[in-house]
Amino acid sequence: MQFEGSSSYIVTRDLTLAVNAAATLERPLLVKGEPGTGKTLLAEEVAAAFGMPLFQWHIKSTTKAQQGLYEYDAVSRLRDSQLGEAKVADISNYIVKGVLWQAFESEKPAVVLIDEIDKADIEFPNDLLRELDRMEFYVYETRQTIRARHRPLFFITSNNEKELPDAFLRRCFFHYIRFPDRETMTQIVAAHLPGLKRELLREALEVFFQIRDLPGLKKKPSTSELLDWLKLLLAEDIPPEALRAKDQKTAIPPLHGALLKNEQDVHLFERLVFMARQGR
């Protein structure tokens, strides 16, 4: 089993290694990186490449670790008991399986994505230590232990909003997706927009990296924004020459709203362009 990326998902050598190491040793892979570098997509791509089913668990600030295992729906059992339903006698009718339980039960080895783990409470990762280590948990209500048939391959993404506990980190492999350099970016764009003219791409990347290098931007444009922008440029049929005007600092690149999502950033950018024009 070797993961080599796919036609639409370009991976660097270090990411390939991290994924393959995690898959071989059956350890969770913790993925960090700037927004828009494809952290969440990675799990989907790996699942597709290995032909494994994918279970996704998106974390919110209110998510509890228990919800990933199972939930006991006491309220509906109470209600049913008042209505005299027959299934009330069996407590297991009211156990709702969570994402991890479903993954543990899967016939084939599965990929599990725990997305944005840092959104949850600070103790959340600690509550999952045993489950990630032993791949089993105990259901108190029915007094049974659920064990994974196959150790699922875990992908965990984090945006660095909270620091994760050491005990948790020790159990993971770690990979930091760096922002792609120009070469990788060219590959990525080519994979997504195969028909793009080379000239337009070159000019567009020039503008893109220039904008990223602007000091003081609140939010730097990312890969997904570049792709959106290119699609827009294509749809509007804007010629490469229109972008080159930017090099002479005389014009704001067309449709820059796709790259800069923040009012202040747009202002800053316009001001800088204006100043450059004054300076001429």
Add this chain to the structure above:
Amino acid sequence: MLIDFFLHLKRRRLPVSTKEFLLLLKALQAGVVRYSLDDFYFLARSVLVKDESLFDRYDRAFGEYFHGIMAASGGEWAIPEDWLQHAMQRYFSPEEKARIEKLGWDRLMEELVKRLEEQKERHAGGSKWIGTGGTSPFGHSGYHPEGIRIGGPPAGNRTAVKVWEKREFRNLDDNILLGTRNIQVALRRLRHFARTGAAEELDLDGTIAGTAKNAGWLDLKMRPERHNAIKVLLFLDVGGSMDDHVELCETLFSACRSEFKHLEYFYFHNCVYESVWQDNHRRFQERIPTSELLHKYGSDYKLIFVGDASMSPYEIALPGGSIEHMNEEPGAVWIERLTAAWPRAVWLNPEDEHYWPYRPSNAMIRQLLGERMFPLTLDGLERAMSSLQTR
């Protein structure tokens, strides 16, 4: 195998554990990488280093090790040549082996000789010396956050070796002092739970009472979940003497940000005057009038100053005393205004408590705040938080 590599990383203050090291060996055994130093580099990084801010340190440590420079301490860690050689034979391609042998051993010997000489000059009589980074880690270890983290070196003696030696036996309990997590746990003391927002949680007591009233028919009651409703204003001193404490303050800041939902932060230099700022890059362009803040935030906010309170007393007491600009009113007036607007206030001081009596400005600030100044250690933080909670 590769134990030296592991120990070397440890010595370079990378937080690696035995468990992770065993995992790395397992990965090598499973053949995840074969005969490529680059691949080994990536693999080891992904297994051992769990924080991208440590990547640089790892890079340097990796470079040092694989160029044959080894750390030594005392005589005990003389380089086990055969270990190294053995490790190389197992994990490197012949070309790489040749390269390392040629380049590495020579430099290794050179480096060792240099270190030993340096050692004699610098710490004559010292029984221990640490690390090959030599000059750099030694030079600023005294000022390094690591040193401060263990509670500061003893008064009057700020040499690197002392700090280091101290670390060895305080390792067990004090080593983890003041990481973001610990600070967060300490900050948890400052909580004021409130139930606002959407009703998402089952109110069991309410349901039982309601059901009883309802003659046994179920009457479900829901209520919003509890969460921390504390509001905090953070005033941070930057620049000048605070440069020593940057890392500690950053840690505190990031812990505050994730712990408190209602957090507003502002920067000042040495003492608070008529304006503060929020963005250090644009501090001269975008300043916020302090009086605006006084009107904007209600008295239910808690006020936390972070600063070393070491400045010229004139900066507090006199108009025009600021070292940066012409202030019309003295700093003391502004501090009084702030503490009057937000009576629950503390001052956190990253400097060691030992130094406080030697700074006149410190005494003045303490007086202004009614002795509510606390050192920026776990213990001090806890005292500060309970002071904020009770008063």
